[in-house]
Amino acid sequence: MAAALDAALVGKLAFGTNNEKIAAIRMLVAQGEVAAVPLLTALAEGELQTAGERVLIVRDEIATDAVTGAAVTPLPEEREDVIANNRVRGAIANAVAGLRLLSPQRELRFEAAQKLLRGIKPGMLPLVKGALTKETDAEIKSILERVAATIQVKSGDKNSRIEAIRTLADSHSAGTPALLESILQKRKDGTFVEPDAEIRRAVTESLDAVQKRLAWGERAGLLFAGVSLGSILLLAALGLAITYGLMGVINLAHGELIMIGAYATYVVQNLFRAHAPGAFDAYLLAAVPAAFAASALVGMALERSVIRFLYGRPLETLLATWGISLMLIQGVRTFFGAQNVQVENPSWMSGGIELVANVVLPWNRIVIIGFAALVVIAIGLLLARTRLGLFVRGVTQNRPMASCVGVPTARVDTLAFGLGSGVAGLAGCALSQIGNVGPDLGQAYIVDSFMVVVFGGVGQLIGTVVAALSLGFVNKILEAWSGAVIAKIAVLMFIVLFIQKRPQGLFALKGRAVEA
Amino acid sequence: MGPIAQTISRLYGTKGWIAIGAAAFVLFVLVPVLNLAVPATHPLYVSTFLVTLSGKIMCYAIVALAMDLIWGFAGILSLGHGLFFALGGYAMGMHLMREIGREGQYQSDLPDFMVFLDWKELPWQWWNSDQFWWAALLVLAVPGLLAFGFGYLAFRSRIKGVYFAIITQALTFAAMLLFFRNETGFGGNNGFTDFKRLLGFDVTAPETRVVLFAVTGATMLGVLLLGRWLVTSKFGRVLAAIRDAESRIMFCGYNTLHYKLSIWTLSAVLCGIAGALYVPQVGIINPSEMSPANSIEIAIWVAVGGRGTLVGAIVGAGIVNAAKSVFTVVFPEYWLYFLGLLFILVTLFLPNGVVGLLKSRRRAVG
Numbered sequence: 001m002a003a004a005l006d007a008a009l010v011g012k013l014a015f016g017t018n019n020e021k022i023a024a025i026r027m028l029v030a031q032g033e034v035a036a037v038p039l040l041t042a043l044a045e046g047e048l049q050t051a052g053e054r055v056l057i058v059r060d061e062i063a064t065d066a067v068t069g070a071a072v073t074p075l076p077e078e079r080e081d082v083i084a085n086n087r088v089r090g091a092i093a094n095a096v097a098g099l100r101l102l103s104p105q106r107e108l109r110f111e112a113a114q115k116l117l118r119g120i121k122p123g124m125l126p127l128v129k130g131a132l133t134k135e136t137d138a139e140i141k142s143i144l145e146r147v148a149a150t151i152q153v154k155s156g157d158k159n160s161r162i163e164a165i166r167t168l169a170d171s172h173s174a175g176t177p178a179l180l181e182s183i184l185q186k187r188k189d190g191t192f193v194e195p196d197a198e199i200r201r202a203v204t205e206s207l208d209a210v211q212k213r214l215a216w217g218e219r220a221g222l223l224f225a226g227v228s229l230g231s232i233l234l235l236a237a238l239g240l241a242i243t244y245g246l247m248g249v250i251n252l253a254h255g256e257l258i259m260i261g262a263y264a265t266y267v268v269q270n271l272f273r274a275h276a277p278g279a280f281d282a283y284l285l286a287a288v289p290a291a292f293a294a295s296a297l298v299g300m301a302l303e304r305s306v307i308r309f310l311y312g313r314p315l316e317t318l319l320a321t322w323g324i325s326l327m328l329i330q331g332v333r334t335f336f337g338a339q340n341v342q343v344e345n346p347s348w349m350s351g352g353i354e355l356v357a358n359v360v361l362p363w364n365r366i367v368i369i370g371f372a373a374l375v376v377i378a379i380g381l382l383l384a385r386t387r388l389g390l391f392v393r394g395v396t397q398n399r400p401m402a403s404c405v406g407v408p409t410a411r412v413d414t415l416a417f418g419l420g421s422g423v424a425g426l427a428g429c430a431l432s433q434i435g436n437v438g439p440d441l442g443q444a445y446i447v448d449s450f451m452v453v454v455f456g457g458v459g460q461l462i463g464t465v466v467a468a469l470s471l472g473f474v475n476k477i478l479e480a481w482s483g484a485v486i487a488k489i490a491v492l493m494f495i496v497l498f499i500q501k502r503p504q505g506l507f508a509l510k511g512r513a514v515e516a
Numbered sequence: 517m518g519p520i521a522q523t524i525s526r527l528y529g530t531k532g533w534i535a536i537g538a539a540a541f542v543l544f545v546l547v548p549v550l551n552l553a554v555p556a557t558h559p560l561y562v563s564t565f566l567v568t569l570s571g572k573i574m575c576y577a578i579v580a581l582a583m584d585l586i587w588g589f590a591g592i593l594s595l596g597h598g599l600f601f602a603l604g605g606y607a608m609g610m611h612l613m614r615e616i617g618r619e620g621q622y623q624s625d626l627p628d629f630m631v632f633l634d635w636k637e638l639p640w641q642w643w644n645s646d647q648f649w650w651a652a653l654l655v656l657a658v659p660g661l662l663a664f665g666f667g668y669l670a671f672r673s674r675i676k677g678v679y680f681a682i683i684t685q686a687l688t689f690a691a692m693l694l695f696f697r698n699e700t701g702f703g704g705n706n707g708f709t710d711f712k713r714l715l716g717f718d719v720t721a722p723e724t725r726v727v728l729f730a731v732t733g734a735t736m737l738g739v740l741l742l743g744r745w746l747v748t749s750k751f752g753r754v755l756a757a758i759r760d761a762e763s764r765i766m767f768c769g770y771n772t773l774h775y776k777l778s779i780w781t782l783s784a785v786l787c788g789i790a791g792a793l794y795v796p797q798v799g800i801i802n803p804s805e806m807s808p809a810n811s812i813e814i815a816i817w818v819a820v821g822g823r824g825t826l827v828g829a830i831v832g833a834g835i836v837n838a839a840k841s842v843f844t845v846v847f848p849e850y851w852l853y854f855l856g857l858l859f860i861l862v863t864l865f866l867p868n869g870v871v872g873l874l875k876s877r878r879r880a881v882g
Contacts, residue, residue, distance in 0.1 A: 250678050250682075252812075306860055306864065309864055310863065310864070314677060314678045315593045315677065315678065315681065316863040316867075317863075318593075318678065318681060319812070319815055319816060319819060319859050319862075319863050320859055320860045320863040320864065322812050322856075322859055323816075323855070323856040323857065323858065323859020323860040323863075324856060324859075324860065325856070326852045326853075326855055326856035326859070327852065327853055327856035327857065327860075328856075329852065330849070330850075330852035330853050330856070331853075333849070334849065443809075446808075447685060447686055447689045447808065450682050450685075450686075451686060454679065454682060454683075485693050485694070485696070485697055488690070488693055489690045489693050489694055492686045492687075492689065492690040493690060495683075495686065496683045496686055496687060496690075497669070499675065499679065499683055500669045500670060500672075500673045500675060501673065503673060503674070503675055503679060
């Protein structure tokens with residue numbers, strides 16, 4: 001139990017009149033006595049008793065001293081209940097909510113702040129201001145700022161109110177417009193709720209400024225969300241663009257290769273945590289090559305053992321790779337358990353940049369956008385500038401001829417498939433930083449990845465990039481307008497219709513394509 | 517020979533007809549008698565659980581037959597057949613929900629989930645759903661019309677092969693997302709369950725179960741004969757030609773769109789019927805039936821049995837689902853390994869499925 005409470009205040013709570021009790025509760029709140037919460041709840045719940053001069057909290061026949069918090073044994077025989085009427089109980093409820101703002105647990109503070117927002121009381125201002133100076137959590141802070149602003153804007157003398165309204169013009173909180181609008185409301189008979197025209201003018205000005213900024217913030221946020229989703233789709237689809245787009249292999253286990261990359265990241269994270277806790281923040285740098293290698297090896301093994309026997313039989317490849325995906329999912333369940341595993345962001349990836357107003361760009365998303373760009377450039381260079389890339393393109397365009405001039409086609413197939421799988425692993429590594437890592441991780445991305453590749457057109461990376469980004473945008477814009485599920489359905493239906501009109505996708509390879 | 521006798525001999529030889537007769541005897545006489553007339557303690561007693569399970573597997577067999585018609589004979593692989601199956605199921609489920617009447621938990625005229633969502637009246641999708649004939653019409657019309665519209669667009673722009681497979685998968689995935697929403701009006705995540713009656717009969721009573729079992733069996737045999745009749749006709753030969761060389765048959769002057777569209781729509785309608793028979797026996801329908809995984813599984817039933825052999829579809833659906841029923845009870849954690857391995861081994865080593873294997877062995881022997 002925390003340090004002793006002020007004995008005089010506790011005495012007033014126990015022996016004073018109702019008014020004195022309420023005054024004492026207010027004092028406790030003003031002093032920010034977090035330790036008083038058990039005492040106050042005991043009073044509200046009828047567990048506070050007096051024995052002579054002493055004040056006891058009696059719960060299940062066990063008494064503790066209300067001032068010191070020490071256990072009192074044996075239980076004194078003669079005790080009297082301290083009665084709290086409804087008014088006192090109401091004051092206690094408010095006080096407890098207020099005091100919880102100072103609690104060390106984030107969830108308690110968050111809940112208390114939200115409670116305050118729902119029932120705002122002018123008397124809370126000093127407490128809220130005190131809590132604001134100590135609060136470190138951005139979300140709770142923004143709620144508390146709203147509470148404080150609401151109190152200041154609606155009460156006090158005219159000048160301080162106008163000043164509060166002016167400061168709200170710089171507010172970063174999404175609730176500000178609603179607060180300001182509430183001041184501008186009219187009564188049923190047409191008169192304003194707020195009689196002072198000067199205050200109303202100040203409100204209108206602030207409201208305009210805030211709304212303009214929020215609108216820009218929202219647009220910027222939407223743009224960012226679109227790019228972010230696009231970069232994730234791009235990473236997920238890029239490997240597929242190589243295995244399907246260039247090699248023509250329908251790999252339904254692609255999602256599971258992504259999942260393997262995510263689990264490789266998880267393993268690397270655990271290794272760092274166990275063996276090099278000091279360098280934990282650097283684990284991601286080691287996880288990137290590990291994820292690539294893990295997925296690439298699995299991919300190459302699959303190519304050697306199953307897929308190479310099925311070249312030229314796309315529907316059979318599809319079924320066999322589906323079987324592989326089922327086995328990989330179950331394998332991961334057997335080794336790591338069916339539950340999601342925890343992958344933690346390194347500290348340099350948590351938090352974000354507060355761009356404008358209410359828009360925060362999380363670091364992990366920004367890093368993933370940059371990572372996706374790097375991967376695309378690397379793959380592009382690899383295909384365009386290296387010997388392996390040349391071979392891959394050669395085999396794609398004309399297998400027999402490539403074979404005739406001495407390209408080891410079988411080896412190129414294996415390496416290209418390994419490359420595509422490795423990129424899937426990189427996608428998994430990136431996804432582990434923003435979402436859950438579980439055996440079903442890949443399933444969520446397989447349909448999307450195929451949509452991106454098919455939409456972008458087979459055989460060209462630029463198509464995949466454009467398709468991923470535009471689908472990301474369209475999805476986010478529709479989402480803001482109609483909700484996530486409808487947006488997703490609309491995008492899927494759009495692609496289905498689009499393929500009917502333009503089966504070769506956005507960017508088609510030029511040439512004399514013959515029916516396969 | 518008269519035309520009917522000619523048709524009969526075209527469909528199956530003497531041995532085939534004997535086998536079908538034997539199947540009919542088992543489905544319509546033996547199992548009902550062993551379930552209803554034999555006491556439960558008797559060793560020959562067939563439990564109602566087994567009857568329902570076989571009924572369920574026969575529903576899958578109908579779906580497999582429908583899949584074989586398009587994949588095995590016209591070369592169109594659909595990864596969205598679970599959607600048509602589920603739509604048929606939902607159409608029937610709506611009617612079953614209405615037949616619960618006021619016996620639901622909330623004793624309301626509305627289905628329970630609507631009361632739970634605080635809806636005051638039936639949404640438009642539920643119009644007339646208390647009439648059985650309307651439900652039966654929806655079972656045929658909804659999958660049929662959807663397949664017709666989708667197929668028309670897809671086949672007209674000559675989408676085929678893997679592209680077609682992938683967009684059918686997207687279609688069923690989108691539909692699943694749609695049905696997961698409460699606002700769609702079909703019970704969201706939970707779908708429909710707790711059915712009480714079908715046409716006034718208690719759906720849990722052994723007698724009703726046996727009747728449903730027999731109806732499903734009759735439908736399965738009917739679909740088998742219908743399919744056989746189709747694929748042995750001129751229509752069927754054009755389909756096979758489309759599968760093997762679509763360009764060539766087009767240059768011969770056939771409009772492949774009509775052929776593909778008819779078999780595709782028929783296949784979807786058959787799936788709808790299977791779904792409608794499935795729901796009262798299993799007692800639940802929810803959006804997970806539309807998940808892409810379910811639809812891919814249908815393809816493996818056909819592949820295991822043997823593509824392009826209608827009997828193979830039934831055999832495949834039977835083998836895989838019987839194995840699933842055993843595995844998921846005895847060692848649930850190995851089922852996915854088994855299923856995955858089945859996918860791989862069948863595609864690598866058994867391109868003609870079990871039936872193909874048996875046929876080639878018979879040919880090798882004599």
